Amino acid sequence: MSQQETDEQTGVDDEGFLVDTEDCEAREAAHRxxxxxxxxxxxxxxxxxxxxxxxxxxxxxxxxLIDDMFASQxxxxxxxxxANQIGVDRKVFVYDCPDDDGVRHxxxxxxxxxxxxxxxxxxxxxxxxxxxxxxxxxASLARPDYAVVRGQDARGNAVxxxxxxxxxxxxxxxxxxxxxxxxxxxxxxxxxxxxxKQMAEGTARYEVVPxx
Numbered sequence: 001m002s003q004q005e006t007d008e009q010t011g012v013d014d015e016g017f018l019v020d021t022e023d024c025e026a027r028e029a030a031h032r033x034x035x036x037x038x039x040x041x042x043x044x045x046x047x048x049x050x051x052x053x054x055x056x057x058x059x060x061x062x063x064x065l066i067d068d069m070f071a072s073q074x075x076x077x078x079x080x081x082x083a084n085q086i087g088v089d090r091k092v093f094v095y096d097c098p099d100d101d102g103v104r105h106x107x108x109x110x111x112x113x114x115x116x117x118x119x120x121x122x123x124x125x126x127x128x129x130x131x132x133x134x135x136x137x138x139a140s141l142a143r144p145d146y147a148v149v150r151g152q153d154a155r156g157n158a159v160x161x162x163x164x165x166x167x168x169x170x171x172x173x174x175x176x177x178x179x180x181x182x183x184x185x186x187x188x189x190x191x192x193x194x195x196x197k198q199m200a201e202g203t204a205r206y207e208v209v210p211x212x
Contacts, residue, residue, distance in 0.1 A: 018159045020107035028070060028096050028106045035064075035071030038086040039207040040132050043182055043199070047084045048133055050180045052091045055110040058156035062092070066108045066154055069094045076206040078132045080170040082177035085133050087209060093174035100165030109161060112151040112175045121146050129169065129183050136202025137195040139187055147171040 011019050041048055055062060065088060073081040079097035083090045094108045125145040130138045147168035150160045163171050173183055184192045 012157075012159055016158070016160050018107055018109075018153065018161050020105045020161065021103055024096070024104045024106040028074075031067045031070035031094075032074050033071075035067030035069070037071040037075040038068055039209045040072065040076055040135075040204075041085055041087050041209045042133050042135065042204075042211065043184065043196070044211040045087070045133075045209060047087055047089055048177070048180070048182060052082075052084055052089050052178045052180075054091050055152070058110070058152070058154060062090075062110075063154060065090065066092065066094060069108075070096070076132050079166075080174040081132065082174050084177060091178045093178060095167075095170055095174065097163075097167050097170040099163055099167035105161075105163065105167055107161065108154055109149060109151040109159070110154065110156075112149045112171075112178065114172060114175050115148040115150060115160075117144055117146065117148075125165065125169070127166075127169065129173065131173070131183050132206070133177075133182060134184055134195060134199050135204035135206075135208065137184075137198035139184065139191050139195045141183055141186055143169050143172050145169075149175055 013019055069081050069086060072086050073094060073096060080093060080095040082093040092108060092110045096106045098104050123145050124142040126140055126142040128138045129141045145168055146164050148160060148162045149171050153159050161171060184195045
């Protein structure tokens with residue numbers, strides 16, 4: 001069996017949702033150990049401010065990209081990472097994120113689309129949010145505390161991912177990235193300015209790509 005076949009996600013449940021809570025440690029480690037960590041792009045880099053291209057080839061190149069993304073995510077100590085955050089113009093993100101119950105979720109989603117929630121599911125959570133592409137900055141941002149993303153797995157199979165609490169925030173945050181939005185773009189002008197000031201005054205704990 002190929003490496004991809006031995007350690008990719010374990011499949012989907014009866015409702016078509018990705019099973020992303022099983023064998024998390026082994027799956028994440030396998031990706032990371034094959035991958036190469038890359039520096040993180042930061043706000044101002046053009047690749048972060050436009051919609052990424054759809055993934056159309058589910059091949060070894062995509063598998064290598066996903067490996068590199070897991071390696072980069074671990075180096076930066078993040079819980080989610082979109083491809084454009086390492087300079088790649090493709091709609092794919094990876095995550096290694098707990099939900100509010102402490103359950104660990106690990107996976108990769110291509111061509112993600114956030115599903116609209118019924119009004120009774122739109123309970124806003126006004127919590128702090130940060131981003132590897134806006135290092136050392138944090139701001140309060142209201143987002144729904146439940147999210148469903150549909151897309152494709154690394155083999156091109158249709159899947160859905162659902163999350164609550166912190167994991168829901170991660171799914172929304174990473175999907176935003178692939179459509180050219182940073183979390184600071186959803187802040188008021190005052191809060192955005194404050195976040196950029198925090199970034200200017202801080203020092204990233206990981207390697208970043210300098211903006212020319």
